[in-house]
Amino acid sequence: MIIPSKRSIWIQASLALSGLVAAPLTFGTPLFSIVVLAALVAEGAFLGLILLDGVFLPGPKSLVASRSIQGRFQENRTVPIELKFDPIDARGKRRLRYTIYDDTGPYFRVADFPLQCTGRAPYAVSYRATGMRRGIFSFAEVYVTVQSVPGLALRRFRLPCKDDVSVHSELPPVNGEFIAAQKRIHSVSGWQRRAAPGGEREFYRMRDYQPGDEPRRIDWKASARSGKLITREYEKEQKQTLFLVVDMSRWMALRSGQRSLLDEALSAALMLAGVASSRGDSVGLLAYGSEPHLFYPPARRETAALSAAVCALMPEDRSLHLDGLASFLGGALRNETILVLFTSVPHEDGIEDWVRFSKKLSGSHRPLLVLLENDETMEILKESPLEEVRRLSRRNNLFPLPDIPDLTADRVGAQQLATFHYLKEKERRLRFIAGPRAGIVTATRKGLNLSVLSEYLKIRFASTF
Structure with missing residues (x-):
């Protein structure tokens, strides 16, 4: 035009x-x-x-556009993108002024538009985009406004330039010092160790020198203090299997801040996968709702492969089928697997199902149930009237509150009483669900990653298998 x-x-x-x-x-x-x-x-x-x-201005038949994404998108991570324009005919080779918009869609934040340049094709312009939401999206077209040097007329047109873009889950950073500290804590906590002497990497203990020990293992400072030869012994850590299960049911669509519970669960699961892979463990993944959506059997694999696979996962509109999940896991896993299940807080009607599920898995595996709650839970209890608390509790699948007298004359007292009953009911449920061998973690978005990592490392470094 x-x-x-x-x-x-x-x-x-x-x-x-x-x-x-x-x-x-x-x-x-x-x-x-x-x-x-x-x-x-x-x-x-x-x-x-x-x-x-x-x-004489170029049109959509005079130029061809191509897009180069220089990096991998993650949630809230900025990636540079380059748009290149090549001429097709003589009009596309003129020296002109261009104003350019890229159709990135609503789930990317771009601060550099409009892009403006003056030049002769072929030429390239760059901008930076930030992915705001996990998923697979399409960059469809490039909008171009071209103006000659005299600047009497403008021509606006669209160039086809479709690219499918994957935005991966946000990966929280893992502190290596925290992992080392957790290992020291759990190694001396009285739990049975899985490590055995004879390795190269991790220090195990000091002991008296024995014939045949390598000279490089002798600790000369300790030997000088004790007056006899002391050997440093290192542990040979047994490799383990981590299997991650992510609930895909409708409750995982609840939002925790700007992200859904499913987004938070996937980020935490990928974090654990990275920690396990770095220690040489096998990692598997299952996304399950009323049926399996994604299954990776346990194997040595890079976290990037799992991150790419979960980009397109979205919650179902059905509830989690626990019996089907238990049957699937029974056929897919061997014994002595660290099984981490990310799900939402169980509904009152399904408590008995969760108890059976936990008992069935605890016989052969070491399950860890990670129950996600909405960040607004405690704020609701602290600030809302009692009737509002009950209504939001039902809507958000929180622990239901028992009948509490409405102390209208003492609003603060009513809210404190509601909070007390909420936490008491929560503790009762978790005690029933977990059983003697299953670990359990309840966390909101703010404390999820640290809580899950700490509990996993407790099992990893001080397992009772």
């Missing part, structure tokens, strides 16, 4: 204004007809110049 530029509109307005001013001054004189004719000729000639300028 060819349209006049702002410069052309101002010039046209000036010509028209000049004619309007001159015409009354010359009305009734021989110059009147000359002034009117001159104004019309000037307007017509200028419109012709605008049209001529626009005709």
Whole structure:
């Protein structure tokens, strides 16, 4: 589409204004007809110049656009993107001024638009985009406005440039010092160790020198203090299997801040997968709702492969089928697997199902149930009237509150009582669900990653298998 530029509109307005001013001054004189004719000729000639300028501007058949994404998108991570334009015909090779928008869609934040440049094709422009939501999205078209150097006309058109873009789950950073500290804590807590002497990496203990020990293992400082040779012994850590299960049911669609519970669960699961892979463990993944959506059997694999696989996962509109999940896990896993299940807080009607599920898995595996709660839970209890607490509790699948007298005269007392009963009911449920061998973690978005990592490392470094 060819349209006049702002410069052309101002010039046209000036010509028209000049004619309007001159015409009354010359009305009734021989110059009147000359002034009117001159104004019309000037307007017509200028419109012709605008049209001529626009005709020689490149259009959608004169350029081809390509997009280069220089990195991998993660939630809230900024990635540079380059748009390159190549000429197809002679009009695309002219030196022109370009204004460019890229159709990134609503789930990307871009602060650099519009992109402006002056040059001759081929040329390239760059901008930075931030993915705001996990998923697979399409960048469809590039919107181009081109203007010649005189700047009399503009031409606007769209260039096809479709790319499918995956935004991976946000991966929280893992502190190596925290992992080492957890290992020291759980290694001396009285639990049975899985490690055995004879390795190379991790220090195990000091002991007296024995014939056949390598000289490089002798700790000369300790030997000098004790007056006899002391050998440093290192442990040979047994490799383990971590299997991650992510609930895909409708309750996982509840939002925790800007993200859903499913997004939080996937981020925490990928974090654990990275920690396990770094220690040489096998990692598997299952996304399950009323049926399996994604299954990776336990194996040595990179976290990036799992991250790419879960990009398109979205919650179902059904509840979690626990019996089907238990049967699937029974056929897919061997014994002595660390099984971490990310799900939402169980509903009152399903407590007995969860108890059976936990008992069934505890016989052969070491299950860890991670129950996610909405960040607003405690804020609701602290600030809302009692009836509002009950209503939001039912809507958000929180622990239901028992009948509490409505202390309208003492609102603060009623809220404190509601909070007390909520926490008491929560503790009762968790005690029933967990059983003697299953670990359990309840956390909101703010404390999820640290709580899950700490509990997993407790099982990993001080297992009772």
